[in-house]
Amino acid sequence: MNPTLVTTLWRQRLTSPVRVAILAALTGMPLLGVAFMPAAGLGLLGGAQGLILTLGAGMIGQDLSSGVLQLLFARPVRRPEYVVSRWLGVGLAATAVSLLQLGIACALLAGRGAVPTAQEIVMFGGGRLLESFGGAAVLALFSSLIGGFGDLGIYLLVNLGAGIVQMAGQVKQWLWLSRAGAEINAALTPTIDLMRLVTATPMPWFPIVSYASTVVLCLALAIVVINRKEFSYASG
């Protein structure tokens, strides 16, 4: 990990007013729900998908299109180090925003006399952390494939495709097709249902292996893609 690359990414994200506005909305809106419907608990905060997309969109693609990568790789920065640092940067940022949101939600719930249990807080925070790093790995792969914010397009297309496959499976009553659609959809935002992991007997290993497999595969492929790219000062 290269701390300079990580902090540069954060600075880049935080100096974009559009991103900050979307982040504020995505963080604040569910908190309003928590404030007005405390009985529903932390469940109203939902997932971290929006936060990951906002923080991660164009995480590599933006540098690809702007020519920053040509300059960056002229310095002693290795390509795998660059990819891993971008992934960590987005994962850490999404986790930080998630934990901030969780903290405010807990304070709001405490104010309304509906304090979540310590286990619920830990499970929620842990789930958001896993979701943040998982989603960031998938986005790193998409972003390495295409310049600018094309990764968002790929993400939406895959999401839509998975939905169509799932629906087709349901209509045709082909369980395997429906399952394939659900798996593709789940792979877009890999996470582990910690509560299920703790409560189920025997403990299921599939979610853990599935999560680790998606994250490692996405990072490895992103590095391979970036390795294969030829950067020239004359290009573009």
Place this chain on the structure above:
Amino acid sequence: MPPAEPGALPSGSTRARPSVLLVVALVLLVARVAIGIYEEQRPSSVPDLVRWQPIEGAEALAREQKRPVLYDFTAEWCLPCRAMQREVFGDPESAREIEQAFLPVRVLDRMREEGRNAPEVDSLQRRFRVSSFPTLVVVPHGGGDAVVIVGYQGEKSLIQRLRAARMESMLPPGLRPPRGR
């Protein structure tokens, strides 16, 4: 001159093959398929000791047995629902108390997974205006307003609220307090 790192490409290059990462990814991929097949055949489950009754005919059966119906509106993805299942429905004492006091009926929402719900699930959700999970609804066997409990705030609190709802549902309709969610 320092020795070249294993897997490194020619000197001066910023590229480096992610050999270890690729091997780990391959191993995990194989493990994923193998474990997926294994666990598909031996699914793990969250303990649940309550014998849930089918939705159809539940209220008629409750009238017959003079017990209020307890609808548990839940969803697979709902974290508090899992906690409630483990701590309340998975606890032998609480499960026994619930079975004795109510006719328990589980109403599982599949909207997120399948894009639609069974008509009877939809109809019950509309009837009790269920908008979040978990929601427990106690319907008195003698008719009248249902008691709705939204959310899960721990086993103790839930059992107390269920006991209160049971007491209330035993009162004649005219003596029950006015309802609010």
